[in-house]
Amino acid sequence: MVPRYTRPEMAAIWSPEERYRIWFEIEALAAEAMAKFGTIPEEAAREIREKGTPRAASIDANAVEEIDAIERVTRHDVIAFLTWMGQGIGESARFMHQGMTSSDVLDTSLAVQMVRAADLLIADVDAVLAALKKRAFEFKFTPTIGRSHGIHAEPTTFGLKLAGHYAEFARNRARLVAARAEVATCAISGPVGTFASTDPRVEEYVAAKLGLTVEPVSTQVIPRDRHAAYFSALAVVASGVERLAVEVRHLQRSEVREAEEYFHAGQKGSSAMPHKRNPVLSENITGIARLVRGYAHPALENVALWHERDISHSSVERVIGPDATIGLDFALMRLAGMIDKLTVYPERMTENLESLGGVVHSQKVLLALTQAGLSREESYAAVQKAAMETWTKLGKGDAKKFRDNLLASPEVAARIDGATLDKVMDPNRDFVNVETIFSRVFG
Amino acid sequence: MVPRYTRPEMAAIWSPEERYRIWFEIEALAAEAMAKFGTIPEEAAREIREKGTPRAASIDANAVEEIDAIERVTRHDVIAFLTWMGQGIGESARFMHQGMTSSDVLDTSLAVQMVRAADLLIADVDAVLAALKKRAFEFKFTPTIGRSHGIHAEPTTFGLKLAGHYAEFARNRARLVAARAEVATCAISGPVGTFASTDPRVEEYVAAKLGLTVEPVSTQVIPRDRHAAYFSALAVVASGVERLAVEVRHLQRSEVREAEEYFHAGQKGSSAMPHKRNPVLSENITGIARLVRGYAHPALENVALWHERDISHSSVERVIGPDATIGLDFALMRLAGMIDKLTVYPERMTENLESLGGVVHSQKVLLALTQAGLSREESYAAVQKAAMETWTKLGKGDAKKFRDNLLASPEVAARIDGATLDKVMDPNRDFVNVETIFSRVFG
C-alpha cells in the first residue's frame, strides 16, 4: 500500500522484520514443544530460545538484506531465514524446524499477522462506533428530510441517519470478530499435513502459546477458504465505509449543504477555484473501499489450490495481506475522524425539509383520507394531484402550498378540514418512534 | 439461471407466484397486527385473511400476467399486486398496507426467500458432508501420494484428502448458517423507516410469525450489508466446491487415473473420440463456482445506496438472488452425487506412489541423518543429490532406486545402514497420526 494511505500501527504488522520475528517465535515454540515431547534435546531448545531471541530482536533492514542475499542462492525464503538464524544460534540450530515444512511457519505466521490486523480493524470500528454514537445522540431529534431515490420522502432525524450507520458498523464489528476467528489457526503438521515426522502435540503447544486453535486438517497449508472468508468480510466492511462516505458527499453537495467535512485553516479546496470546499476525505475513502472490495476476488480464487497445496496463493497474499488491511485501517480511521468533526447545519436541514411545500407529508394525508372512508385508489389520486400541483409550481416561501392545494380539492375538503390537516401534517408525528429505534440500537 | 442448472426445489422459492404468496402473507400478518393494536378494524383483518388466502393460493401464470398488466400502467409492482388482491378481497382491501411502504413488503419477502434458499443450501452441504464422510472412512488408510506444487511430496491417504474437504465443508455449513442469520430480518417501518404511520409492534408481530428478527434500523430498506455478506458467503462456499472439483479433475487426468467420475452406460465422452471419459461434472461445477463468485461483487456494490435508499439494488437482486442460490444449489448437489459415486483406483494410487523410486521419503531420511549427527545443510545436500540422481534417471521398476543411491553416498552410508534406512522409509510411518486427524474432523 502506498505510504499516503498507510498508518504505522498496521504497517508494523506487515514489515519484513516483524514477519521474521514471528517466524522465530514459531520455531522457538516448536523447539520447546519438541524438547518437551522428547523429539529433540532440551538443551537444544533452550539454546535456540536463548541465542535466537536477541538475534531475532536485532533484525533490522540490514539483517533483512542479509537474509535476502541467502535467498537469492537458495531461492527459498524459509531456508534462507533458518540459515541466517543458525549463524547466530550455532550447533543447536540443526534441531530447529525438525519434521516441519516451510508452510508450517509461513501459514502460522500469516495467521498471527491477520489476527493482529483484525484486532486493529476492530479497534478502528470501535472508533467509528464511538463517533457515530456521540453524533447520533447530539442530533437525535434534529429534523431532516429522509430521501428515497434522492427524492424527498418523509421527515426523519439526523440522529436516526447516524443510528442506522451505527447499527451497520456494529454488524461490521461482529463480522470482523468472526473473520478473526476464521484465520486464527495454527498448523505444524509437516509435509502434506500428515504429522509423519512431527507430533500433533507440538502443534497444540504452539497454537496455545500463540492464542490460536489447531487447524483440523492442514494439507501442508492452512486451507484458503479461511483467508477468502477473511478478505470477503473486509470487503463488506469497506462497503459500509463507502455507504457512510457517500452520505456525507451527498449532504455536502452545494444544493444540499446540510453537513460538511471539517475544513482546516490553510486548506485549499482547489488550485483553480478559491471558493471550493470539497468532501475530499469521503471521496478518498470511497475509492479505498473500491480497492478493498477488489482484493476479495483474488482471495476467493486462492481457495482451489492443487492437491495438498500449490504456492499460487502466496504472491496474492504478499500483496493483499498488507494492502487490504492497511487500506481498510486507513479508511476506517479517516472515517471516524470525519464523523467526529463533521460540521452539521441543522438550519439548512429544516430549510430543505420545508422546501417542497409540504408534499413530504403526503403519506399521512393519504392514510387520513383512507381512514376517513375514501378508497385507497381515490385517496392516492387526490393526494398525488395536489402534490404534483405543488411540486411543479413551487416558488420560494411556499412552505404550506400542499396544504392549500389539498383543501382546494373537493374530495379532500369533503372529508378533512384545515385543523385536522394541520394535525395530520405535524412533523412531530414523524418522530414518535425515534426513542424506540434508539433503544433498539444503543440499548 | 438457465434451466440446465436449475433444480425445481430452489426454483420454486424464486417463482413469481411464490413471491406474490409471500407478499400476501406479509400483508395479511401486518393487517392482523394492526387490528390487534387498534389501527384497523378487526373485521378488515379477518376479511383480508379469509378472502385473500384463497386468492393468493390461486396465483398462477395467468394471475401473474394480470398483475403484470396492471404494473404496465402503474409502473409499480407492489401497487399492482395490491390492486389485484383488492379485486378479490373487496372493501377491506383498503386497510391493507396501511402506513407501510413497498419496501416493507419487498425486503421482508426477499428475506423469507433468502432464508429458505439458505436452508436448502445447508441441506445440500449436508449431502456433500455425508458423501465425503462415507468415502473418507472407506479410504481412511488407502495410501496415496500427497502432492505439493503438483510434485510428489510425501505419502498420505485418500481418506485424509477427503477429510480435509469434509472439514472445509463443515466450515462452509457454519458460514451458511451465519449468512442465513444475516438476512433473516423483517422491516415494517414505513417510508424512511421512522414508523411514523405504523406501530413498531406490527413489525415485531410479523417478524415473529415469519421466524425473523426485527431490523433495528431500516431506512425504508433492510440495509444491504446483510445481503452483501450473504452473497459473499455463497462465493466462499462456491470456491470450496471448486477446490474439490479441481482435485477430482486432477485425479482423473490420464497420467494420474487415481479416481474417475462415474461413467454411465450409454454415455459418450466425445463426439469425435470414442475413447474419451472426461471429468465433465467437475469441470461443469468449476465453471459454476466462477459464476457464483462473480455474483458477490454486484452485491457488495449494492451496499452504498443513496440516503435512506435508492432502488439500484433491485435489478441486481432480481437476477443474483435466484442465480447465485440456484447455481450453488445445483453445484453442491452435483458434487455430492459425484463424490458418492466416484470410482476410486487404489492400485493406481500405489503405482503412482512408488513411481519416483522412493524419493518421496526424502524428508524422513533428512531427519534421520540430522539426528545421526550430520548438520542440516550437509544432510540436505546429500539427500538432494541422491534424490536428483534417482529422479533424473528413473526407469520402470526402479521403486527402490533412491534407497540404493543413498547407500552409495559416503556421507549417508557412514551414518545409516540399509536396515535402518528401510525402517526410516517404511510408508506406514506416514500414517501414524491419521487416527488423530480423523478424530479432530469427525469427532
Place this chain on the structure above:
Amino acid sequence: MVPRYTRPEMAAIWSPEERYRIWFEIEALAAEAMAKFGTIPEEAAREIREKGTPRAASIDANAVEEIDAIERVTRHDVIAFLTWMGQGIGESARFMHQGMTSSDVLDTSLAVQMVRAADLLIADVDAVLAALKKRAFEFKFTPTIGRSHGIHAEPTTFGLKLAGHYAEFARNRARLVAARAEVATCAISGPVGTFASTDPRVEEYVAAKLGLTVEPVSTQVIPRDRHAAYFSALAVVASGVERLAVEVRHLQRSEVREAEEYFHAGQKGSSAMPHKRNPVLSENITGIARLVRGYAHPALENVALWHERDISHSSVERVIGPDATIGLDFALMRLAGMIDKLTVYPERMTENLESLGGVVHSQKVLLALTQAGLSREESYAAVQKAAMETWTKLGKGDAKKFRDNLLASPEVAARIDGATLDKVMDPNRDFVNVETIFSRVFG
C-alpha cells in the same frame, strides 16, 4: 436473464432453437466444403443441406425437448443434436461432422451468437448516441453549473454535459466494434486443433460463409482470451451507462431538480407517498451496470483452460453469454429512451447556478488579480476569504454577494474596480469555447 430485463431481439439470438439452427448451418456448410475438397460425396452434402434445412427450420420447443431426451442418454449435447438431425436426413447423416469435434460446432456457433449480439449492442449505442446528440444540440448553450466533488465549480452548459457522454459512447461504440472482431472467428480444426482429420480449407470455407475469420490456432476450442476481452468491453460500456444514469439521478434529486425522467400518466412513484417522482429508470440501469460488470470476472477466469481445453468455460458462458448481452441491451435501450424523453428544467439550472452568490466565478477573479500583479498566493487568499464569507452567510437573493465582498477587500479593490469585475464575472465568458468542443465531438 429475467424476462423483466429481456428484449425479444436479443433473447432470440440465445434461444435453444436458434442455437440448433446455427449448429446445423455450420454442419451443412462444413459438409459442402468437405464435398468440394473431396472428403465426402457431393451427394451426401446435397442431401444434408436439402433434408436438413427444413428439419432445422422446424426446430421448436418440442424438438428441443426431443434432443434433450437424447442428451439424457448420451450425456453429450452435440451427439444428441446430430442423432436427432440424422433421423430426418437419413443415410447421408453419417457424413456430417466428419473429422470434426463438438467444439468446432459449439465454439463457432457461440462466435456467431456473440457477433450478432454485438451488432445489436452497437445499434443500441447508436440509439443512445442519437438521443444524446439531439439533446446536446438542444441545450448547447443552456447554462448550468458545473460541479466537481458535488460542489459548484464553474458554469458550463447542459449541452456540454451531454456532449461529454456522447464522446464516451462514441468510444464505447468503437470498443464494441473491436470486441465483435475479437470473437468473430471460426474453428473447424478437429480434436486438439491439429486438422488431423479435416482439411483447413473446410474451416476457411465455413468461416467465409459465416462472415468470420479463421482461428489461427484453435486447440479444440477457440481461445478464451477473446471472450474475456469481449465481456470486459461490455463491462466498460455498462460503466458508461452507469455514469450517465448517475448524472440523471443527481439532476433529479429534490434539491437539484434540473432534469427528470419522463413521468407517465397513471404512473405511481411510491405505494406510500403519492408525491414521489423517482428516477427509477436510471436507478434500475445503475443496478444492471453492476451485473454486467460482475460478468467480466468469470470470463477472465475462463481463459486459463487446461492443456488443449477443458470444459469449465461452458457453464459460465451458457449463463453470461445471454445474461451480459441481454442485460446490457436492455440498459442501453432504456437509457436511449430516457435521454430522448428527459424533461429538462433550464430555469432551475439558472437558479442553481446563481444560488451561491457568484462564488463560482472565483477562478476568473483569481486570474484577473494575478494578471493585475498580485502574487498567486496573495490572490488566492483574498479570493478565498471573500468566497468563504459569501458562502457561509448566504441568504436568498444574494446573487451578487461575492462581488460585493470582493470589492470590500482592500487587496482586490486596489487592483480591480466594479466594472472590470463585472466583465471578469460575465458568465458568457465561460462559453467561448463551447463551439470548439462541439466541433471536436460532432465534427
Place this chain on the structure above:
Amino acid sequence: MVPRYTRPEMAAIWSPEERYRIWFEIEALAAEAMAKFGTIPEEAAREIREKGTPRAASIDANAVEEIDAIERVTRHDVIAFLTWMGQGIGESARFMHQGMTSSDVLDTSLAVQMVRAADLLIADVDAVLAALKKRAFEFKFTPTIGRSHGIHAEPTTFGLKLAGHYAEFARNRARLVAARAEVATCAISGPVGTFASTDPRVEEYVAAKLGLTVEPVSTQVIPRDRHAAYFSALAVVASGVERLAVEVRHLQRSEVREAEEYFHAGQKGSSAMPHKRNPVLSENITGIARLVRGYAHPALENVALWHERDISHSSVERVIGPDATIGLDFALMRLAGMIDKLTVYPERMTENLESLGGVVHSQKVLLALTQAGLSREESYAAVQKAAMETWTKLGKGDAKKFRDNLLASPEVAARIDGATLDKVMDPNRDFVNVETIFSRVFG
C-alpha cells in the same frame, strides 16, 4: 507493489520524483504555449523553463519530503508542488498554471505514466513472443499428446502448443497497443473543462509535445472509461500469462514430467523434502495474474464519477496504477525467462503419448469405419468398446493393445484389416497440417 515483484524500470515511472518531473514538464509546456498565444509574457515562460528545469531535475527524496510538508498545510498536492517550484523559479512562477486546474496536470501526467507503462509492457510481451517463437520452432514436430479435459485426446506437437500461446500473446500485444491509445490523451481545459480561462490551442500544443492526442471533452478530468479499458486490457493479458503458467505447472507434475522450469544450482525446492523441484515460478505468476485481474474491477467502478468529476478515482489509481503495471511487468518478464529456459523432455512426451495403448487414435479409426460403410452410431459403439477394454485393463508395454482389440471386434475386422489400421493410426498423419498452422501464426 511489494519490492519482491517490482522491476526498477517500471517502478521508476511511478516514483514521486518522476511524477513531479512530469508535472513540471506539463506546466512548462503549457506556459510556453500560453506565451505563444499571448496569454502570459514570453519572458515568464522562458524563466519558468530555464529556472524550473534544473529545479525539477534536482527533485529527490528530500525535495519530495519538502513538497509533502507544504501539502500537509494546503491539503492539496498540486498547490504544494507549485509553491515548491515557485520558490526556485521566482516572480514568473505566478504565470504557471494560469487558467488551469489541478486535474489538467494530474490527469495528463497519469496519461504520460500509463503510456510509458504500456510501452514497457509491450516490450515485455515482445520478450514473451520471442521466447515462444524460438521454442515453438525448436519443437515444431516434437510429438506430444494433446489433452482435452485432462484426458489424452489426440497427438499434437509441443511446437503447436507454444504456437497457440504465441498467437494469444500476439493478440495481447495488440490489446496493449489499443489500451495505450485509449489513455494517450491530454487535458488542459480548466475547471469543468470549458476552456473558460485557457485557450484550447494550449492543450493542443502540450498534447503534441507529449505525444498525446487532445481529449475531446474533459469535464475537468479525462473520462475514466479510458482507464477502465486500460486496466481491463491488463486483466486479459494477465489471464493469458496464467494460461501459459498453468500449462507449465501441468507439464511439470510428477506424473507428466514433460517439461520443467529451469532448476538453478543451489536452489532448494523445499525446506523439508530435498527431492522437490517445484514449478514455483509459474505458480508465482498464476497468483500475480489473480492480482492483476482483481485490479480491473475498481477501475470499472471509477467510471461513474459524479457530475463533472469527483476525486474518488484518485485513491484507486494511486494504488492500481503502479500495482497493476508493476505486477504484470514482473509476471511477463518472469514468464519470458521461464519459457526461454524451460527444460523440455521429448522422450517423456513420447512415453506419455503411447501410454494408453493407442486409444488416442480412436477418432481416425471411427472415420475409417464410417467411410468403410458402417453407420456413425455403430462405428462409435465398436470403437468405444475396444477403447474401453484397452483403457480399463491397461498394463505396461501395451502400446498396441487398442489395435489388437479393434481387430478382435467382428464389426471392425469385417471392414478394416491390420495393415489399413496401421496406416490409419500412423501418428504422422496427425501432423500433416502443422506447417499450415505455423504459417498462419508466424507468417
